[in-house]
Amino acid sequence: MATVASATTNETVAPEPGALRRVGHTIAHVMSTPLGAIGVILVVLIVGMAILAPYVVPYNPTAINVKARLADPSLAHLLGTDQLGRDLLSRVIVGTRTAMTVALTSLSVAIALALPLGMIAGYGPRWLDGLLILVFDSISSLPMIMLGLAIVVLLGPGVSTVILVIVLYSVPSYARLVRAQTLSLKTRDFIKAEQAMNAGTPRILFRHLLPNVIGPLLILACLDISTVITLEAGLSFLGLGVKPQIPSWGNILSDGFAVIRNSAVPVVAGGVPLILATIGFTFFGEALRDALDPKLNPERKP
Amino acid sequence: MSATPALIEATKLSVDVPAKWLPFARVKPLSILLDVSLAIRSGEIVCMVGESGSGKTTFGRALLGLVKPSSGRITLEGAALADFSAKSFRAVRRQAALLFQDPLSSFNPRQRIGAMIAEPRRIARSGSTRMEDLVALAQQVGLSERFLSRFPHALSGGQARRAAVARALSVIPKLIVADEPTAGLDVSVQGGVLNLFLELREQHRTAFLVITHNLSVARHIADRIVILYLGRVVESGPASEIFRAPKHPYTRALLDSEPVPDPAKRRTEPPVLGEVPSIAARPEGCEFHTRCPFAQARCRVEAPTLADEPGHRQVACHFPLPAASAAAVRGLHVVSR
Amino acid sequence: MSAPVLEIHNVSVSYGGVVPAVVGVDLTVGPGEIVGIIGESGSGKSTLAHSILGLLPKAARVRGDRFVLAGNTILDADRTTLSVLRGPSAAMIFQNPMAAFSPIHTLGKQLVDLLWRDRDQTVATKRERIIAALKQVGIPDPMGKLDAYPFQLSGGMLQRVAIAAALLMRPALLVADEPTTALDVTMEAQILHLMRSLRKTAGVSILIISHHLGVIAEICDRVAVMYAGQIVEEGAVETIFSDPRHPYTQALFACEPALIPTGVGRLPVIAGEVPRPGGTGCDFAGRCRFTEERCLTLSPPWVSASADPRHHARCHRSKP
Numbered sequence: 001m002a003t004v005a006s007a008t009t010n011e012t013v014a015p016e017p018g019a020l021r022r023v024g025h026t027i028a029h030v031m032s033t034p035l036g037a038i039g040v041i042l043v044v045l046i047v048g049m050a051i052l053a054p055y056v057v058p059y060n061p062t063a064i065n066v067k068a069r070l071a072d073p074s075l076a077h078l079l080g081t082d083q084l085g086r087d088l089l090s091r092v093i094v095g096t097r098t099a100m101t102v103a104l105t106s107l108s109v110a111i112a113l114a115l116p117l118g119m120i121a122g123y124g125p126r127w128l129d130g131l132l133i134l135v136f137d138s139i140s141s142l143p144m145i146m147l148g149l150a151i152v153v154l155l156g157p158g159v160s161t162v163i164l165v166i167v168l169y170s171v172p173s174y175a176r177l178v179r180a181q182t183l184s185l186k187t188r189d190f191i192k193a194e195q196a197m198n199a200g201t202p203r204i205l206f207r208h209l210l211p212n213v214i215g216p217l218l219i220l221a222c223l224d225i226s227t228v229i230t231l232e233a234g235l236s237f238l239g240l241g242v243k244p245q246i247p248s249w250g251n252i253l254s255d256g257f258a259v260i261r262n263s264a265v266p267v268v269a270g271g272v273p274l275i276l277a278t279i280g281f282t283f284f285g286e287a288l289r290d291a292l293d294p295k296l297n298p299e300r301k302p
Numbered sequence: 303m304s305a306t307p308a309l310i311e312a313t314k315l316s317v318d319v320p321a322k323w324l325p326f327a328r329v330k331p332l333s334i335l336l337d338v339s340l341a342i343r344s345g346e347i348v349c350m351v352g353e354s355g356s357g358k359t360t361f362g363r364a365l366l367g368l369v370k371p372s373s374g375r376i377t378l379e380g381a382a383l384a385d386f387s388a389k390s391f392r393a394v395r396r397q398a399a400l401l402f403q404d405p406l407s408s409f410n411p412r413q414r415i416g417a418m419i420a421e422p423r424r425i426a427r428s429g430s431t432r433m434e435d436l437v438a439l440a441q442q443v444g445l446s447e448r449f450l451s452r453f454p455h456a457l458s459g460g461q462a463r464r465a466a467v468a469r470a471l472s473v474i475p476k477l478i479v480a481d482e483p484t485a486g487l488d489v490s491v492q493g494g495v496l497n498l499f500l501e502l503r504e505q506h507r508t509a510f511l512v513i514t515h516n517l518s519v520a521r522h523i524a525d526r527i528v529i530l531y532l533g534r535v536v537e538s539g540p541a542s543e544i545f546r547a548p549k550h551p552y553t554r555a556l557l558d559s560e561p562v563p564d565p566a567k568r569r570t571e572p573p574v575l576g577e578v579p580s581i582a583a584r585p586e587g588c589e590f591h592t593r594c595p596f597a598q599a600r601c602r603v604e605a606p607t608l609a610d611e612p613g614h615r616q617v618a619c620h621f622p623l624p625a626a627s628a629a630a631v632r633g634l635h636v637v638s639r
Numbered sequence: 640m641s642a643p644v645l646e647i648h649n650v651s652v653s654y655g656g657v658v659p660a661v662v663g664v665d666l667t668v669g670p671g672e673i674v675g676i677i678g679e680s681g682s683g684k685s686t687l688a689h690s691i692l693g694l695l696p697k698a699a700r701v702r703g704d705r706f707v708l709a710g711n712t713i714l715d716a717d718r719t720t721l722s723v724l725r726g727p728s729a730a731m732i733f734q735n736p737m738a739a740f741s742p743i744h745t746l747g748k749q750l751v752d753l754l755w756r757d758r759d760q761t762v763a764t765k766r767e768r769i770i771a772a773l774k775q776v777g778i779p780d781p782m783g784k785l786d787a788y789p790f791q792l793s794g795g796m797l798q799r800v801a802i803a804a805a806l807l808m809r810p811a812l813l814v815a816d817e818p819t820t821a822l823d824v825t826m827e828a829q830i831l832h833l834m835r836s837l838r839k840t841a842g843v844s845i846l847i848i849s850h851h852l853g854v855i856a857e858i859c860d861r862v863a864v865m866y867a868g869q870i871v872e873e874g875a876v877e878t879i880f881s882d883p884r885h886p887y888t889q890a891l892f893a894c895e896p897a898l899i900p901t902g903v904g905r906l907p908v909i910a911g912e913v914p915r916p917g918g919t920g921c922d923f924a925g926r927c928r929f930t931e932e933r934c935l936t937l938s939p940p941w942v943s944a945s946a947d948p949r950h951h952a953r954c955h956r957s958k959p
Contacts, residue, residue, distance in 0.1 A: 188407065189402045189404065189407040189408040190407065190408050190409055190410045190411075192363075192368050192400075192402075192408070193400065193402060193408040193409075194421075195368060195388075195395075196366050196368055196395055196398075196399070196400040197395065197399075197421060197422050197425050198392055198395040198396060198425055198426070199421075199425045200425075203425065208410050208413075211410075211412045212410070212411070212412060353823035353824070353825060353826075354794075354823055458680075458912075459680070460912075488679040488680055488850055489850065489852070489891065489894040489895050489896070490679055490890070490891065490894050490908060490909035491908060491909075492894070492896065492906070492908075493894055493896070493905075493906030493907055493908040494908045496906050497905050497906055497908070500904070500905070515823060515824060516896075517824070518895075518896035518897040519896055521896070521897075521901055522896055522899065522901060522903075522906060542901070545901075555825060556824060556825065558828075559824040559825045559827065559828040560824050560853065560897070561824075561827065561828070561831065561851065561853030561854050561856065561857040562853055562856065562857075562897060563852035563853045563855075563856045563880065563892070563895050563897050563898055564856055564880060564898075565856045565857075565859075565876045565877050565880050566877070567856075568856070568857055569828070569832075569857075577793050577795055577796065577825075577826060578793070578823075
């Protein structure tokens, strides 16, 4: 709007906020909506719990005490115990750590792989684009569970197997997003301007394309964290994921499911954190998306 | 003409829309630009004028290899480019800067203006990128220091245009290709950009290819004018001569169409009816005959060639307008005398 | 003379009640009259035009003593009443005709939908009316265009369709915001010619907004020059172009490249930028070459500027 634009011309101009202040600004914007605030609180709680897990657990989460099996919640065991007498609260807390390890590791690896692959597909020669798209499509055409099963059979269950399955599952869709972004940015004038200035391909890719594609990718990954946690829980529930003795939300659910006729507490104890994490990361991701959209969050207001 | 080779010369440059290859039908390639020849000397300002779809923007981009020419030759200071690969165009890009029609779109939205105007120096690995030198660069185009830390979206149209010029001047180019340099600017600031061009030419003998549809801008800064219609040159020559006595009916129509800021000189009838034909359906014969008020039978069947006329002029018309009819041209030259 | 089509008196528009965009504007458009508004970007000319159509964002506050459009006072009416009043009284055409149409529907469907108020008419009747309107604006093969999509037409042709669409509303006032800025000169000439003929063939008054002096000179009867949200000079187009009295108008004309002889070397500019409206003294004082003491403190009066009784300027130096 012309009138609004003219209003900015006479102001005394403060320097643009620095990177740190911009992060602060973004977080403030995320917190400014109720759902965003809920998201931030849940994410901070979950991540904090994952980091501090070894220091806050009341009991050893793998210590078996058959005499105290399936105890009801009490002051000694706030969530009771499971069928092997392990303290459920401790298992839930350490399960958070497992979930976060799996989610953050696998998504970081997926991003690290998808960024270069997607940018090469979008910016590179057309035959390479075709080849990469073929590979991505082939992978995504495989049924997720079958792929997971095949890998587990080959490598055996475990945290790293789960991570591998998730990476394999996420890279194609992330790379496609990066490629689509790259393709549309490639025709934009500012990339043409770089070419006209004789900028080399690495400079265009890393200094100009990368900062513009990484934002949407981070947001997608953030929204995916909840899916990944569910996936880990699902694989573990099926016995294909994390080894049974290691506490994970999926294992808690799986164990609780077997004894659900005796007590519903283990299922609830495994399910509620999963639901909260899903809600938290989804809200956080959606608020982050709005906060990073320059149209919805103008850095400088008139 | 002098013996020194032109700074840059395009010979019979053509650009095609990439033809789509289908299993059963080969679609004929569409030509955006057809056999355009143009030489620009140091310190010369050439204006390329035409309606949208005339290929003027494409020509500017093809010179720098941002659009790949399909045939023709580009000669830089007497040395012809070996081919039209990105590698060959590096030589041109080292000497030339491009000003985009929309300056805002030519800035990385996540890069501050300071980093942006330093970019050509960083790429060329020459020139200082220290803060005080960037401030000096910005001040050269009339932007104060405070703009260096701003992001592009915080600039007004005029400021963005200046920032784009600052970037072009970062490594002093021998040629500036300016695509509609006054588009979207108020008349009160248009002059500032054009004055900047004139100063550059004086100080550094920078050559300019100014692509514009604004004839009054061309009238003030152009040494030479090239008129494009459907990707072909229909008339070219010294600016003063073309404004005084256009030879091609299309040039004449453009001059007549320009609204004159004088209510006493209102036209009664629109001078050219109809609109630019599509490049997918080029008319037979002279491609302007469908809109030409002087078209005759010959124009419908036989395409005119671009022929040399006295006074370094060229025109592609079977029946060039006689100089006598120039007096009837309403508008611009009347003001300019 | 019959009642004016648009009559506004002392109208101000502000955003959020604090940022003024238009300050105390008086403007009248008579029947069959073509009135132009010129000014730089930021002068408030678009805000003024949008206020007539009720197209301002919700944060905008319109206040004034009088705001009468085709006999209806629209200042204190609520939004629903406004849309009923404004619908048939005024229509607008925009700078970018491509943006005025939905890309996924045919022009015929969009134009028929536009006539939703006429519930008693069949689609066939509406199509007849549309074809007649398209003919009126000089579109060849109007029947065929009904089945065309917007992207199949050139910008100039689409602007004609936009004008036809506006005329279908049988408006008393057509507001045109930079209607030819996105078009080529040959197309611009045709559209201006069409608009000038419309006042006879469609009996419509036109308020045209442009920063292009040539366009204003070409079709207007009367001109208002806007600066920083105020009208600083107004008069018959011949008077304004031959004898501009406000220093801003003079400076604007001095910058117009078409009016400058070739070979002058440096082209003139107006240094500085349009300030935020509503400061003390004269808003142009910061850029004016005649600025005196009183210009900085006193708001200049709206006074008669020349022998032409309709010629007024807002300047201390203009003698009443």
